Amino acid sequence: MQEFAIVVENVEKRYGSRRALNNVSLRIRRGVVYSLLGPNGSGKTTLLSIVVGVLKPDGGRVLINGRPPDDLDTRLHIGYCPQEPAVYGRLSGWDNIFFYAKLYGVQKEDAYRRARELAEALGLGEYLKVRVGKYSGGMKKKLSLIVSLLHDPDILVLDEPTTGLDPSSRREVWDLLLKLRKEGKTVLMATHYMDEADILSDTVGIMDSGVLLAEDHPENLKKRYGPPAVVAIKLAEKPTDIDIDKLVEGLGNRYYLDEDTLKVYVEDPDVVLPKLVERLYERGIRVDLVKVDRPTLEDVFHNLTGKRLKQE
Ligand code: ADP
Ligand code: MG
Numbered sequence: 001m002q003e004f005a006i007v008v009e010n011v012e013k014r015y016g017s018r019r020a021l022n023n024v025s026l027r028i029r030r031g032v033v034y035s036l037l038g039p040n041g042s043g044k045t046t047l048l049s050i051v052v053g054v055l056k057p058d059g060g061r062v063l064i065n066g067r068p069p070d071d072l073d074t075r076l077h078i079g080y081c082p083q084e085p086a087v088y089g090r091l092s093g094w095d096n097i098f099f100y101a102k103l104y105g106v107q108k109e110d111a112y113r114r115a116r117e118l119a120e121a122l123g124l125g126e127y128l129k130v131r132v133g134k135y136s137g138g139m140k141k142k143l144s145l146i147v148s149l150l151h152d153p154d155i156l157v158l159d160e161p162t163t164g165l166d167p168s169s170r171r172e173v174w175d176l177l178l179k180l181r182k183e184g185k186t187v188l189m190a191t192h193y194m195d196e197a198d199i200l201s202d203t204v205g206i207m208d209s210g211v212l213l214a215e216d217h218p219e220n221l222k223k224r225y226g227p228p229a230v231v232a233i234k235l236a237e238k239p240t241d242i243d244i245d246k247l248v249e250g251l252g253n254r255y256y257l258d259e260d261t262l263k264v265y266v267e268d269p270d271v272v273l274p275k276l277v278e279r280l281y282e283r284g285i286r287v288d289l290v291k292v293d294r295p296t297l298e299d300v301f302h303n304l305t306g307k308r309l310k311q312e
Helices: 044-052 093-103 108-121 137-149 167-182 194-200 218-225 244-248 269-282 297-305
Strands: 004-015 018-029 033-037 059-064 078-081 155-159 186-191 203-208 211-216 229-235 254-258 261-266 287-293
Touching: 004 044, 004 186, 018 044, 018 059, 018 186, 018 211, 033 044, 033 194, 044 059, 044 078, 044 155, 044 186, 078 137, 093 108, 093 137, 108 137, 108 167, 137 155, 137 167, 167 186, 167 194, 186 194, 194 297, 203 218, 203 297, 211 218, 211 297, 218 297, 229 269, 244 254, 244 261, 244 269, 261 269, 269 287
Parallel strands: 033 186, 033 203, 078 155, 155 186
Antiparallel strands: 004 018, 004 059, 203 211, 229 261, 229 287, 254 261
């Protein structure tokens, strides 16, 4: 068994003079959820297409379970959900499912059982009889996801799995992905939503302009590239007569007192906050309100690129 489910080595891709991927390398261990986070045009779809073997790189190589991605056997291990749902509008949901099941050599009964279960989880169950031409974009995306999972692949490659979905549908897809992760699947996905990358991933790779700028666990990225967290404590009354230097000693990098609110810049709010409140309590200072502003992956992206990730 290969240690890495997916290996990308020095991959290059050009479209004419435009460099869509610039020497991208990454390794994804079995059972890990890895998200590529970057704005539109950063090269996510190009990279995923190369990983699944539908696009050839101009340089470098990809190994899936230690083998090239266009190897027929390898293909059966990959479930690929492209950015644009690959489903047929003139067929019903079920007919799409049975068409793809046949393509992947999945028994009709197995496909039926599996699709039922997945459609139930995604709230699509009652619509599978309906012609896909009548589906909303979000429903097509869900059907496309179901279809990509029919053959129970151990590696999932999902391109923007929740783009175009309403908030409750996004939640359903997240829950499904968390379940698949528990089952030990390896997931490589692309997203431009920082919350999605943050919640679902073991590793986030930050992409911009065809370059993989940084990769790590989301919390580590925030610690390394994000601003410090801010603990803001509104005191019951404006403090007089206390030594704030002493109060925050060893807890924060900087602080300032704005009227009755004390703001402290800290590395680890979960450790600092209880200590700070305890010190206030010891000094007989009552607390009205506590607020913690934590760094986000948006901050990480901004610090790395000088640009904003948000586009909607
Ligand atoms: P993302 O998925 O992050 O939005 P893409 O991989 O789709 O990024 O695109 C990366 C870059 O490559 C963009 O500048 C895009 O315009 C360009 N590009 C993508 N596909 C093609 C294509 N078929 N022909 C020419 N340029 C393309
Ligand atoms: Mg894309």
